[in-house]
Amino acid sequence: MNKITEKIESLSNDDRVEQLIGFNSSMLIRDLFEIMNEVLANRDISTYKHTIRVAQIAKAIGTELDLSYEDLTILELGCLVHDIGKTAIPDDVLLKPDLFNDQDRRIMEYHPLIGAKLFAPRLHDDRITNIILRHHERLDGSGYPQGLLASEIDQLSRIAAVADEFEALTSRRPYKASFPVETALNILQYEAKRGALDASIVNALERIAGALVLQDVSLQPTGKFMEEIEHFRRDTFFRDTLSELYNYRYLLVLDDLKVLGEENTAGYLLLLVNFRGMGLFQVDNGVIVAGQVHDEIGQRLRDTVIRYREKRLNYDGSVMLFRKHCDYMIYAESNSEEESKELITHLREKVSQTRDEWGIEANCYRVWFPRSTSIESAMTRLFSLQVQDAESCKTTDS
Numbered sequence: 264m265n266k267i268t269e270k271i272e273s274l275s276n277d278d279r280v281e282q283l284i285g286f287n288s289s290m291l292i293r294d295l296f297e298i299m300n301e302v303l304a305n306r307d308i309s310t311y312k313h314t315i316r317v318a319q320i321a322k323a324i325g326t327e328l329d330l331s332y333e334d335l336t337i338l339e340l341g342c343l344v345h346d347i348g349k350t351a352i353p354d355d356v357l358l359k360p361d362l363f364n365d366q367d368r369r370i371m372e373y374h375p376l377i378g379a380k381l382f383a384p385r386l387h388d389d390r391i392t393n394i395i396l397r398h399h400e401r402l403d404g405s406g407y408p409q410g411l412l413a414s415e416i417d418q419l420s421r422i423a424a425v426a427d428e429f430e431a432l433t434s435r436r437p438y439k440a441s442f443p444v445e446t447a448l449n450i451l452q453y454e455a456k457r458g459a460l461d462a463s464i465v466n467a468l469e470r471i472a473g474a475l476v477l478q479d480v481s482l483q484p485t486g487k488f489m490e491e492i493e494h495f496r497r498d499t500f501f502r503d504t505l506s507e508l509y510n511y512r513y514l515l516v517l518d519d520l521k522v523l524g525e526e527n528t529a530g531y532l533l534l535l536v537n538f539r540g541m542g543l544f545q546v547d548n549g550v551i552v553a554g555q556v557h558d559e560i561g562q563r564l565r566d567t568v569i570r571y572r573e574k575r576l577n578y579d580g581s582v583m584l585f586r587k588h589c590d591y592m593i594y595a596e597s598n599s600e601e602e603s604k605e606l607i608t609h610l611r612e613k614v615s616q617t618r619d620e621w622g623i624e625a626n627c628y629r630v631w632f633p634r635s636t637s638i639e640s641a642m643t644r645l646f647s648l649q650v651q652d653a654e655s656c657k658t659t660d661s
Contacts, residue, residue: 293340300343306350307357308493313430318342319477320468321426327467328422334390338419341394345423348378348395358500361512372407375399390419398423401459413458421461425451425468428460435519444472494577503586506561511585511592511642518638522577529598530633533645534607536564536591536614540624556621557589563613564591571595571606582606592645600631626652 304311321342325335349357352374356367363371379396386392397420400406402413406424416424432447442450448469455462501513517523524531538560545553565584572580585592593610597603607629614625628648632641 296340296343299347303344303347303350305492310346310349310357313434314343314346316430316434316477317345317423317426320430320475321422323471323475324422324426324464324467325419327471328464334419337388337390338394338422341391341419342398342423342426344378344382344391345395345398345427346374346378347381348374348376351377354496354500358497372399376408390417393417393420394423396420398427400424401454402461403458405459418461422464425460425464428454429468448472498579506558506586508561508565508584508586508591509579511587514583514585514592514594514638515642517578520577523638524596524634525575525577526573526581526596528581528596528634530596530631530636531641532593532595532597532600532603532607532629532631533641534593534595534610534627534629535587535645535649536593536610537626537628537649538589538617538623539626540618540622541589544621544623556623560613560617561586561591563616564593564610567606567609567613568593570609597631600629603631628652 300311300314303314318339322335322339325338330338349371352371356363356370359367375396375398379392382392382395383389396408397406397411397416400409400411400416400420401424402416402421404410404412429447429451432442432450433444435441448465451460451465451468452462454460455465497516498509498513501510501516502508503510538557541553541557544556548556561584568582568584569580572582575581581596583594585594593606595603595606600607611627614627617623617625626649628645630641630645630648632644
């Protein structure tokens, strides 16, 4: 029997009923908040994990600041749903694996307003709504969505803001590496000194950061169906609707997720087909014809790739074709370059066919990399070969 049950058992019947109703209501409220957070998980697992960690960080800060049990509960619940408005943000923005442009950022900055609109009419207590609405506000008025000043931002929202930024800084994203805790704290201290964040809250986080242990974030088992839906959403985001080819940045995301190399191959081959004659072909034949030819080339390469593809669980196969502007990139898992020799031969035949039929000149660059090499490093190496070749051609022409 736990302490809460013991306390209830010691009360009179009327008081006991009242306490049980209050206890059950509190449990129901927490369950509803967790359900809402899992709804967000079904929309974007990365945001779900972010909100769980922010709630843990915020509660630890609140404990260090000696907040009441009620305020700690409100703070934790508010942080669990602080990004619930992202359920309305389009995939093209929410799932974008790169830095935002101005329009992306403007759309994303609506999420506090959307979340607050969900809660404001339904909660008599404004504290949770405030956390949702104000977690991106800054004390100097530089935040969003309302550009509030210090006097307009409550303490719980200030704590959520610090926890939110700290989690974002210390987490890896497809477009950035994670910062060490010390670096993240230095950034927060700079923000506090310039008047954007509450210095007392940043100081409290600094005191506990060394001992801060976040619980593992995991979802309840779902019979693999949610994983399949998540994979489909991720795949379709990077797949061109007309050509059904992936954008090459999809490979960076797969590498970031640590899912490549399922069959424990020793490494992988990256091959870049650079159609250096496509620009001239477009000038001579027009945009429409050039586009049709380019798509046909891609389909031929895709057919070749499919012939050598072996099934993989978390991505589209052991050999994949990607589009990079007018060029094509092939990723092929293998234990050596020699192992991919037949694939390379057939790809070169398709490239030669392009030259013979349409007079489009192309170069093929390839490098085999051990599995320990990141895709980002491998791409950098591959693209450098293209640049070196282009510079060599310029020198020869001059």
